[in-house]
């Protein structure tokens with residue numbers, strides 16, 4: 001995997017993104033904080049806050065992803081010669097669209113979960129609201 005180069009918003013020095021670090025919140029052990037830290041000034045950049053709901057959303061997202069791969073197989077593999085094949089492909093396409101919408105909703109939910117905990121745990125970011 002290529003290492004990503006980042007520039008720190010606070011000290012403006014460049015650094016290479018290593019692994020995302022994780023910590024468990026002291027007041028609630030069901031919450032995991034994923035973050036990267038600037039090696040120069042120590043500023044912490046939150047990547048995510050994951051609680052139980054967040055993790056359930058991730059596994060739901062992954063299930064949907066599997067179904068999506070299967071449906072894309074149906075759309076592609078057939079040459080759609082018979083009426084049944086056309087119908088099958090049509091249904092698969094509609095379902096695939098539903099799944100992608102659902103995945104968007106899940107991603108948004110997780111963004112909101114992260115934002116909620118960011119507000120709770122990172123007081124200095126309150127002004128960014």
Ligand SMILES: [Zn+2]
Pocket residue numbers: 008009010011012013038039040041042043
């Ligand atoms: Zn920095």
